[in-house]
Amino acid sequence: xxxxxxxxxxxxxxxxxxxxxxxxxxxxxxxxxxxxxxxxxxxxxxxxxxxxxxxxxxxxxxxxxxxxxxxxxxxxxxxxxxxxxxxxxxxxxxxxxxxxxxxxxxxxxxxxxxxxxxxxxxxxxxxxxxxxxxxxxxxxxxxxxxxxxxxxxxxxxxxxxxxxxxxxxxxxxxxxxxxxxxxxxxxxxxxxxxxxxxxxxxxxxxxxxxxxxxxxxxxxxxxxxxxxxxxxxxxxxxxxxxxxxxxxxxxxxxxxxxxxxxxxxxxxxxxxxxxxxxxxxxxxxxxxxxxxxxxxxxxxxxxxxxxxxxxxxxxxxxxxxxxxxxxxxxxxxxxxxxxxxxxxxxxxxxxxxxxxxxxxxxxxxxxxxxxxxxxxxxxxxxxxxxxxxxxxxxxxxxxxxxxxxxxxxxxxxxxxxxxxxxxxxxxxxxxxxxxxxxxxxxxxxxxxxxxxxxxxxxxxxxxxxxxxxxxxxxxxxxxxxxxxxxxxxxxxxxxxxxxxxxxxxxxxxxxxxxxxxxxxxxxxxxxxxxxxxxxxxxxxxxxxxxxxxxxxxxxxxxxxxxxxxxxxxxxxxxxxxxxxxxxxxxxxxxxxx
Amino acid sequence: xxxxxxxxxxxxxxxxxxxxxxxxxxxxxxxxxxxxxxxxxxxxxxxxxxxxxxxxxxxxxxxxxxxxxxxxxxxxxxxxxxxxxxxxxxxxxxxxxxxxxxxxxxxxxxxxxxxxxxxxxxxxxxxxxxxxxxxxxxxxxxxxxxxxxxxxxxxxxxxxxxxxxxxxxxxxxxxxxxxxxxxxxxxxxxxxxxxxxxxxxxxxxxxxxxxxxxxxxxxxxxxxxxxxxxxxxxxxxxxxxxxxxxxxxxxxxxxxxxxxxxxxxxxxxxxxxxxxxxxxxx
Numbered sequence: 001x002x003x004x005x006x007x008x009x010x011x012x013x014x015x016x017x018x019x020x021x022x023x024x025x026x027x028x029x030x031x032x033x034x035x036x037x038x039x040x041x042x043x044x045x046x047x048x049x050x051x052x053x054x055x056x057x058x059x060x061x062x063x064x065x066x067x068x069x070x071x072x073x074x075x076x077x078x079x080x081x082x083x084x085x086x087x088x089x090x091x092x093x094x095x096x097x098x099x100x101x102x103x104x105x106x107x108x109x110x111x112x113x114x115x116x117x118x119x120x121x122x123x124x125x126x127x128x129x130x131x132x133x134x135x136x137x138x139x140x141x142x143x144x145x146x147x148x149x150x151x152x153x154x155x156x157x158x159x160x161x162x163x164x165x166x167x168x169x170x171x172x173x174x175x176x177x178x179x180x181x182x183x184x185x186x187x188x189x190x191x192x193x194x195x196x197x198x199x200x201x202x203x204x205x206x207x208x209x210x211x212x213x214x215x216x217x218x219x220x221x222x223x224x225x226x227x228x229x230x231x232x233x234x235x236x237x238x239x240x241x242x243x244x245x246x247x248x249x250x251x252x253x254x255x256x257x258x259x260x261x262x263x264x265x266x267x268x269x270x271x272x273x274x275x276x277x278x279x280x281x282x283x284x285x286x287x288x289x290x291x292x293x294x295x296x297x298x299x300x301x302x303x304x305x306x307x308x309x310x311x312x313x314x315x316x317x318x319x320x321x322x323x324x325x326x327x328x329x330x331x332x333x334x335x336x337x338x339x340x341x342x343x344x345x346x347x348x349x350x351x352x353x354x355x356x357x358x359x360x361x362x363x364x365x366x367x368x369x370x371x372x373x374x375x376x377x378x379x380x381x382x383x384x385x386x387x388x389x390x391x392x393x394x395x396x397x398x399x400x401x402x403x404x405x406x407x408x409x410x411x412x413x414x415x416x417x418x419x420x421x422x423x424x425x426x427x428x429x430x431x432x433x434x435x436x437x438x439x440x441x442x443x444x445x446x447x448x449x450x451x452x453x454x455x456x457x458x459x460x461x462x463x464x465x466x467x468x469x470x471x472x473x474x475x476x477x478x479x480x481x482x483x484x485x486x487x488x489x490x491x492x493x494x495x496x497x498x499x500x501x502x503x504x505x506x507x508x509x510x511x512x513x514x515x516x517x518x519x520x521x522x523x524x525x526x527x528x529x530x531x532x533x534x535x536x537x538x539x540x541x542x543x544x545x546x547x548x549x550x551x552x553x554x555x556x557x558x559x560x561x562x563x564x565x566x567x568x569x570x571x572x573x574x575x576x577x578x579x580x581x582x583x584x585x586x587x588x589x590x591x592x593x
Numbered sequence: 594x595x596x597x598x599x600x601x602x603x604x605x606x607x608x609x610x611x612x613x614x615x616x617x618x619x620x621x622x623x624x625x626x627x628x629x630x631x632x633x634x635x636x637x638x639x640x641x642x643x644x645x646x647x648x649x650x651x652x653x654x655x656x657x658x659x660x661x662x663x664x665x666x667x668x669x670x671x672x673x674x675x676x677x678x679x680x681x682x683x684x685x686x687x688x689x690x691x692x693x694x695x696x697x698x699x700x701x702x703x704x705x706x707x708x709x710x711x712x713x714x715x716x717x718x719x720x721x722x723x724x725x726x727x728x729x730x731x732x733x734x735x736x737x738x739x740x741x742x743x744x745x746x747x748x749x750x751x752x753x754x755x756x757x758x759x760x761x762x763x764x765x766x767x768x769x770x771x772x773x774x775x776x777x778x779x780x781x782x783x784x785x786x787x788x789x790x791x792x793x794x795x796x797x798x799x800x801x802x803x804x805x806x807x808x809x810x811x812x813x814x815x816x817x818x819x820x821x822x823x824x825x826x827x828x829x830x831x832x833x834x835x836x837x838x839x840x841x842x843x844x845x846x847x848x849x850x851x852x853x854x855x856x857x858x859x860x861x862x863x864x865x866x867x868x869x870x871x872x873x874x875x
Contacts, residue, residue: 381775385775385776388775389794454776455796458778458795458796459794463785536796537796537797539776566797568775568777568796570776585799585800586800
């Protein structure tokens, strides 16, 4: 396609560091406008899900690494004190492009927060490293970069889940590969359209989203990134889409979710097949086809120039859309047709084995310089409990910790080797990243709740060797069931019935297990879910929404329901009303002669 | 050439055993309510733990006096021994070792001071094993070698059922101990590298007891083991633990009861219970 010689190359937008930087700035500005929207794309109607904030802060960290003046947040991630006119790239023209690339790469890797932030950072890094190492035409560079990003993202998660940011990244990469010969502005527009369609598809892949009536938050954020890239490379403004609605339905519970198949009907972005074709036409023919296809399918892009055009559409009936194209443009005007079954493509994504760090065994060096625990915890009381038990604490109070925060804690520990307790599912990917970047072995345990992590920490013995500790800590995690009680912040309907602000939800893992008109009522529903006949220790951590009387009330109920269990309550100062864990007694290993 | 063995009161050697082996015991000092007492001489461990449980101001302990050490060495010399092995609690726990060394220069017979690197029952077990060897007519080097040999396979494990008295008295630095004050955690302590360390933490007393038994069982590995039970004013728990250990390991000789030394008890609080154990006979 590059027939224009040097002059054409000079005017063709390219994927260079300046464009990337501009795209990251535009992305950040979109996230600034849509932070609350993305935060609100949460399957539970409780204060939670800070995906929007995490992505925004990730981008801010990347920009700050290039030039602190580009970021509008403080380096520690605190809220911007002033949202004045946004910085522009123009001040950076004197900067060496290679330096910009390096700074962006470093900034986004270390500044990544939350699972979406980490996956996003991998995508940006893949693009950056591809543009600096190849001289291929920009479309091919983008296609290669997105493929690389996709592979990296899938490799980074232990159990890839479709209907998430991964799906959106995957769809964008596939679209870019299928149309890599398009001019960059058209390709980036197509990728952005694909990304939006994939976001719309996420509820069909993840039942929890369908039940909540939301699209995936991380996918939504990534799609804003592709919009920004399209705007910067296309030179045309890409408007913000209408804000997505908040969740109105609460996913029921695990049993229900596994029984129910994913929703059959695709939502507005649906269409099982992706059809891509080369077209011989002109502007007016392209316009006609665009209108016709829009009445038949989704994700319609018809773009090109000089008689060579590409068409792209999602449909349930590929032959119907192809027939329409031939009818409008002529039989010979349509060729190089590809039909892709998007559902099959998604089903074919192989789960990747967990990272070596999750297991601990691949690290060659046994403990000698000592092993210590680094944990991510929120709330004064929990921070103190963890500290007293000998852990280095990363305080997640202000925001989900960045890769840099975790790395600082790992490197700051005097130990030669570290056991990491991420304690939140959203922190796990950043922990993996930090573990890979660290100069010492890091063993990341699958702790997904601060009190589960606490049980593992109690089992930690600084004098024991690594293998014994990892075994004991994993066993403690397996013995511990945990959940939380949080206030309802918006009206919603779920298996527990309609809920409204003023009520309290009991949540364990990804399940809502109860609702109550007081935090204690919800806590008791949670306790009923967590307690087993073998429960030996119940730990209750309570936050500011709860009064001391309510804690006493809960304790009393607990001793009635589980007279044999030891009950501990601590004022944790976290934002939830209650965090509760139930730890079972270990097998009778200790008493067999 | 005969070797007499001297040990400090922290070793908790039962009086009848000390008498049988002709050992001298040097008392450490306990300061309590304005008076100074000699551990095991003017003040029994039982009295000490009763006083400790009564609350602040808490008793404090200090090293043995030079006069007491010189007197113990002198008595040993007077009994006709040619050399002395003086077994002392870990340098990290007390300055007694300096006193024991200084006292050696004030008597006319050779005194070898041995830092046991431990305290309580294990220290006593090392001293007793050395004294037994000395009774066979062995020389100082051989007695010392025997002490080292036994030290290698001797340890203790104890449960601290209630940390609150210590926290209230400001006697336990939770961060150093690695024990959360906010949770009901039952630590198990041992002495490693000469210092008291938390060996394990459990969320319940029942589990801590299980852990204690399994520690001793795995150290024993089914071989005959010498066990000294230790109590510090909490006889009931100590008896339960002792009974379970007795079931779990084959004993080399009858189990002895010892009072957990006030010198450590002052730091761990009343109610500590556990066992000292040594693989094989002493």
